[in-house]
Amino acid sequence: MRRAELVTAVVLAFFSMYLMWKSGEGPSWDPDIARFDNIGFDETGTPGSGFWPFWLSLAMLLSCFWIMVNWWRRTSPPSQSTEPYMDSYSKRWLVYVGGGLFAFLGLIEWMGFYAAIFFFLIYYLRFLGKHAWRRTLLISVLTPVFCFFFFDVAMRIVLPKGITEPLFLPLYEIFL
Amino acid sequence: MEILPSLVDGIYQALMPLNLALCVVGVVVGLFVGAMPGLGSVNGVAILLPFTFVIQDMTGSATSPMIFLAAIYYGAMYGGAISSITLGIPGASTAVATTFDGRPLALKGFAERALVTAAIASFIGATVANVFFTAFAPPLATVALKFGNPEIFALMLLAFSTFIGLGGDDIPKTIISIALGLVLATVGFDIITGEPRLQFGDPFDLFPATAGLIDTTGFSHGIRFLVLAIGVYGIGEMIWTINSTRGEVHMTEANVNFKSVMAAIRKFPEAWKGTTVGSFLGFFVGILPAAGATPGSLMAYGVTKMLSKDKDSFGKGNVNGVAAPEAANNSASTGAMLPMMTLGIPGSPTTAVLLAGMVIWGLQPGPLLFADQPDFVWPLIGSFYVSNLVAVLVNLAFIPVFLWMLRMPFTILAPMIFVLSVIGTYAAYQNMFDVWLMLLFGIGAYFLRILDYPLAPAVLAIVLGPIAEPTLRQSLLLSDGSFSIFFNRPIAGPITVIAIILIFLPLVSWVVKRARGK
Numbered sequence: 001m002r003r004a005e006l007v008t009a010v011v012l013a014f015f016s017m018y019l020m021w022k023s024g025e026g027p028s029w030d031p032d033i034a035r036f037d038n039i040g041f042d043e044t045g046t047p048g049s050g051f052w053p054f055w056l057s058l059a060m061l062l063s064c065f066w067i068m069v070n071w072w073r074r075t076s077p078p079s080q081s082t083e084p085y086m087d088s089y090s091k092r093w094l095v096y097v098g099g100g101l102f103a104f105l106g107l108i109e110w111m112g113f114y115a116a117i118f119f120f121l122i123y124y125l126r127f128l129g130k131h132a133w134r135r136t137l138l139i140s141v142l143t144p145v146f147c148f149f150f151f152d153v154a155m156r157i158v159l160p161k162g163i164t165e166p167l168f169l170p171l172y173e174i175f176l
Numbered sequence: 177m178e179i180l181p182s183l184v185d186g187i188y189q190a191l192m193p194l195n196l197a198l199c200v201v202g203v204v205v206g207l208f209v210g211a212m213p214g215l216g217s218v219n220g221v222a223i224l225l226p227f228t229f230v231i232q233d234m235t236g237s238a239t240s241p242m243i244f245l246a247a248i249y250y251g252a253m254y255g256g257a258i259s260s261i262t263l264g265i266p267g268a269s270t271a272v273a274t275t276f277d278g279r280p281l282a283l284k285g286f287a288e289r290a291l292v293t294a295a296i297a298s299f300i301g302a303t304v305a306n307v308f309f310t311a312f313a314p315p316l317a318t319v320a321l322k323f324g325n326p327e328i329f330a331l332m333l334l335a336f337s338t339f340i341g342l343g344g345d346d347i348p349k350t351i352i353s354i355a356l357g358l359v360l361a362t363v364g365f366d367i368i369t370g371e372p373r374l375q376f377g378d379p380f381d382l383f384p385a386t387a388g389l390i391d392t393t394g395f396s397h398g399i400r401f402l403v404l405a406i407g408v409y410g411i412g413e414m415i416w417t418i419n420s421t422r423g424e425v426h427m428t429e430a431n432v433n434f435k436s437v438m439a440a441i442r443k444f445p446e447a448w449k450g451t452t453v454g455s456f457l458g459f460f461v462g463i464l465p466a467a468g469a470t471p472g473s474l475m476a477y478g479v480t481k482m483l484s485k486d487k488d489s490f491g492k493g494n495v496n497g498v499a500a501p502e503a504a505n506n507s508a509s510t511g512a513m514l515p516m517m518t519l520g521i522p523g524s525p526t527t528a529v530l531l532a533g534m535v536i537w538g539l540q541p542g543p544l545l546f547a548d549q550p551d552f553v554w555p556l557i558g559s560f561y562v563s564n565l566v567a568v569l570v571n572l573a574f575i576p577v578f579l580w581m582l583r584m585p586f587t588i589l590a591p592m593i594f595v596l597s598v599i600g601t602y603a604a605y606q607n608m609f610d611v612w613l614m615l616l617f618g619i620g621a622y623f624l625r626i627l628d629y630p631l632a633p634a635v636l637a638i639v640l641g642p643i644a645e646p647t648l649r650q651s652l653l654l655s656d657g658s659f660s661i662f663f664n665r666p667i668a669g670p671i672t673v674i675a676i677i678l679i680f681l682p683l684v685s686w687v688v689k690r691a692r693g694k
Binding site: 128 | 227230346347348349351352355356358359362366368369371372373374376411415418419422585587588590591592594595598599602603606608611612615618619622623624626627628645648649652653655656657658
């Protein structure tokens, strides 16, 4: 936990510096405006477009240094902790759940929402939840069917279908 | 405007069939959401907000969707107690204090008494808060009508400074959370100069191999608050709950039937002290931004214990220890609506999501709401009373059903929440870029959550950012760039000074502590 506290503060500090750098960017259509010209006031006294995000990012950066000082002085609970940031159970489940979610979104891009929901639920219920096949299949089939009628048919919010689009054309003809 | 006739008319509107149906459905959803460990009112409201756009399309008004969300909020406050008592796991942080005495009561075999006490105390707490809300909201809105840009910015500053001074979380982490939320709100285009801002993409463009790898043009429409809110509460919190509970949830059976409920109701007067303290204290703590229902319930528990003659029985199953936090969290949830509705400043993460919903529905939360939109305000206030009554009746009648639902394995609930979060984010903006961003925020929120970074301030900040920045810049335009405008106006001045005191409060208390130590 102690090492993670420092690493996170350092990562956030770099991210703050990147945000400061980006905030100082002038508009691309006017190359005469130098970087960081927009973080102060213009001649009318109005703060420029980068004023608000730049100074807030600086506050973030200073807070990251504050966290580092607390880490060094061991005054914050995570900096005193001897527990691991994530034990093996947490790491394993983060990979299972987080990886499953990334794969879920990837499947949505490829085969659309309904097929992706079906496969994601099979993965989660059967392989992570260890539910029986009958319950798994029942939930995995009924959920996308319910979602189709709720979103596409009732609410007219058409969710992407990806490569499975042709399968839905007959349903569109009946219900839409 | 006369308060009483408006309130009666508002209650009448809330009792119209569609609004009443939304109240009932919202309360039931809220009770379920509140009862489920890992889910709270903010999760329910954030995940279901995209679906309310359909209600608005159907009814053509913002009143019905708001009534629905407010009912979820109410229901969730009631529901939190169910899992605190029967599982020993608070359904939401607002019900943490209920566990202290609710769980021991259940373990002694009095689960039904704890559940009934929680329900009735919640009803009384919410009723007291509703009366206060009805009495205070219109005059506060009238005063707030005098507010200009400097006053509004000063209030924003006060909202954020209360997180720093009174939030109780690690201060630099709170500042990072607030600043990050405010900076994320600036992504897209500067609304004053029209210049593009923080439209990320260049890290990928730096290297030929990664140039154009990820389409970052989605940043041009900015980062919507729902993307962050659903990411934090729909994904991050769920992964956190999966890892923290490790599937080890043991439920205490409760013998709940008509007879046992009636017996528990007859014994409720024994919990009068906790109910009274919670009802009054909760409302005033709830009004404070950054405070809300969780500290309100903890404070009510502490004060009730302090006032009790039988302090030793607390933590071992004292009914006042159940009544105080439950009355307080319901009272505080209504209290948190007061600054949201009258000043446009949310008092809690849930009200921040409600406020953002109002903006999406085309309303401008703040003092003008009472003057310009009485047709929205009064039915909503009326729905508070109706939802409260519905919530206590549904709660008492359906306790056995909720106990049955709590037996649903988390391995079924969790993927359903994930699916709902993904569809909800897509349905709101019809954009896969936002869905990917939501997932990234969720994973990031999980990593930060382990290290005690408070995330509620970030959600609040991304909602308030689009109001705070223009009001600051327009105020400075008025004063030719001088910050004195925030100090020399009669209303903005004191608010700014209080905000600054709150920011430095932790520093002062640290100095005092050190001086006493020496």
